[in-house]
Amino acid sequence: MRILIALGGNAMTGPDGSATPQAQGAAIRTAMAHVAEVIARGHEVVLTHGNGPQVGNLLVKNELAAAVVPPVSLDWCGAQTQGTIGFTILDALEAELRARGIDRPAAAIVSRTLVDAGDPGFTKPTKPIGRFLPDAEAHVLIAHGQTWEDRGEKGWRRVVASPEPIEVLETGTIRTLLGAGYLVVAAGGGGIPVVRTTDGEVHGVEAVIDKDLTAALLAQALDADVLVIATDVENAMIGWGTPGQRALSALSLAEMQGYAEAGEFASGSMGPKVEAAMRFVAGGGARSIITSLDRIADAVEASDPAVGTVIHPG
């Protein structure tokens, strides 16, 4: 099967959300052990990943160092995260494959994602990035013109523009590499957001695209059999955070749609994952899975009972 796996930010930072290079490297190594397990079972894998913590941290570094070195824009920061996370994934993936006696070429592609310059996402920031801060510190930055949002018990988080992904411009390149037997890492951080001008030129714009929404688009464009959204919980739940919370197992697109419309999934976390999973199936995909990283290999092969939350056309 051709499987597109989307790795959440949780898979690439330490257990406490730590984004030190050591914590990120260790988390990615663990993630790649699970991805290598899927490959070892004979599946073709395309990987994409988030960049929320990393792109937010890079933006802060640029802002703080602006008096000393020229700052770069948010799209440049996004491109830089693709490079750093991409090479770290390749190192870890190759090591985990080698440990399983698998010799496969892998490549990480700098990828641009086309968005619409008129997208309402540019006027209403929704994408949480960077670190969490306590209320008082967030309000100092709000007073300086930044947009921050209360994200619950972890604290406040900066939010930035997040337009809808329309097309991953490197889709053809990815297809070619897959045809040549490569394992491909692509569209990291949802892809570098770009717009096309009336004269056909493409240029970057300041935003961070939701990587799960781009993953759904890419999975469809690559005719993937399964979209796997790997995060830190085994199932999407209804009644999340209440005494009556219930894990969702296998369910139809229509059933999931009903829960989503009832507001069961938080925006900026489970909400976009469910939306992406539904879009892939609505667009003709056979199956979307939302589950924890350590269950991805089992989830891909399980049927009855299902592992994780599995959405099927119904």
Ligand SMILES: Nc1ncnc2c1ncn2[C@@H]1O[C@H](COP(=O)(O)OP(=O)(O)O)[C@@H](O)[C@H]1O
């Ligand atoms: N209905 C829900 N079911 C399960 N988890 C939920 C739900 N609503 C919100 N969440 C939260 O969503 C988180 C996963 O989203 P997020 O932190 O953005 O993941 P990632 O960084 O892996 O992409 C879970 O850890 C959980 O706290």
Ligand SMILES: NC(=O)OP(=O)(O)O
């Ligand atoms: N770009 C993006 O969606 O990143 P996270 O998954 O880390 O939030």
